[in-house]
Amino acid sequence: MRVAVLSDIHANLTALEAVLAAVAPIDAVWHLGDTVGYGPQPNEVVERLTREGAVGVRGNHDSAATGLIDADWFNEDARVAVEWTARVLTPASRAALLALPERRTEDAFTLVHGSPRDPIWEYIASTAVARAALDDLTTPYGLFGHTHDPRVFRAQGGTVETLGPSDQAELQLDDRRVLLNPGSVGQPRDGDPRASALVLDLEARRATWHRVAYDIPAVQARMREVGLPKRLVDRLDRGL
């Protein structure tokens, strides 16, 4: 069974479509939250994931756009985007986001947006935090997003090893505990503007990262049209 693991799609339908086309054929989609926020097509992305039969979890932007948490925690641009998203979300999209759990288990994997102990807010961006997160896992493997950075943290004896997988990088999963971040579909921040995704082969226990080019100017034009902040528009083609 081939599973596409997608995170931080951030209402970028163009990037999502490009990724789904690039990783086909797949048997399932698992997503790690921040389905909306920043981008111009929140309803279309929620609908596309529903059509795909995707299962997933809720992120901080999804929580803020549906009123579960206060948007005042966000920086100015993110807050403006979240408030715009809240205004345009259809009742069906809102209900779909509100129905998402903060964590879920699929096969041998725990799915969270942030970290197992704080699924909405904590960033796993250092080996110290990864160590705690690996200890908190109740499954052999964990999938997380939130940092927009394709990343592996693997328990290695008493320490934690980290890898930054590039396009087509493969990782064979074994009896070591591991946390995998697919990177961001809709707003990559590792200096590569291409959409980032992960494909899991569950039988072979193999993870493969993919980078996918998409029509960034088309998304930027949509963002300008609906009046999203200029800094959010500009960062897409820098991948930062």
Ligand code: ZN
């Ligand atoms: Zn995000």
